[in-house]
Amino acid sequence: MEETRPSEKNVLMRNLPLAAIMIAAIIGYFTLGDYLSFDTLRDQRDSLLAFRDANFIGLVLCFIGIYFIIVAFSLPGAAVASVTGGFLFGLTLGTIFNVIAASLGAFAIFFAARWGLGRSLAAKLDSSDGTLKKIKTGLHENEISVLFLMRLIPVVPFFVANLVPALVGVKFRNFAFTTVLGIIPGAIVFTWIGVGLGEVFDRGESPDLSLLWEPQVIGPILGLCVLATLPIVIKAMRGNKDF
Template structure:
């Protein structure tokens, strides 16, 4: 059994309300997000209604638009609002693949880091005990190689994003490893989704919309990327399954 770190001992010494206050604020913010109807702004209909205004603003104020995406995405990620995919598509639609992808990666990393520290302050053994067998599997993975395992969890969405955030906090993944693995691990998926959004933008701006437009590089490329991205978890699980089965077969 590992001995408590100085941080863990200090956190345990704090009153319970102080330790759980950051998580409590995040939960309240998530409830307010739905109660005030803010979630309605992150829909396909809302994007369609405001696309001209948003794109015009982004063209005239690129840096400000990117900063807005970073802030909004950071807040949405920190409170675990279920708008990640649609907002990434929106970012690509408004800012393009490159600028939209960069803004999302930065915002998501900041938001994930916020909830990581909030969870680390409150979690400790509590989250680990509540998580059951799946959380135990995560604990074993982090214990072997925190950086590599964290990167895989970001690259291959085996668990929901917010679950990985809290699990990393519960099992004391080093903050540096967490941030680096998150930043680089979410890049492939983010840029694929952003490129899909940019592809939608190409369709809406095209003057000759027909079957042939689907064969354009800016359209077919993101579609292929999305298909490949969806196959990654299946391939990973198959490879891991074969690796796990191999010792048993050799020993039979």
């Protein structure tokens, strides 16, 4: 029994980061929703703009740090943060800062999951046979396409797109590449909304995030989904002997 204790302790320590993320996400869901909101941004609008004009680099670092924490711990307010990036920094810089912060947060979740639960689950998949083995093999053969799809399809939660790849053992370089490129379309849209946020506040209104589902916005994103699917379809057709 004594020989197994160090191993059990190591397993516990490896799963601690992911457990901390889960706990923070649950607590944040019930406690931070009223603070990480457009109402808070409206109330702090003048203070933020004044701080930006006085200390641009400081605000950039604070913004990226806060956004990173929101994503890494799956806290509510990621959409608000993305829109805030456009409001404070404009379309180009806002998109860049949004992508950097969201990507770093995604990497944190990936490593937390990979270091803990992902290691044991990947080992089980490697040693498994039958359906699970086929699923993992198929995923790895189309890794980049599948990861791109998870980023581009709007109905896939960001946390899921960060967690699942780590648990099934995808390569980090592929995860990083598809994360950075895959979140750019959505980041541009959210940042674009933020660019006009001042005028929205002046009218006493709240930003309309339903813009994401307008045909001129969702259409190109779905087009990218189709492009990401093509390599999978082509491989399947080539592998079908009856084709």
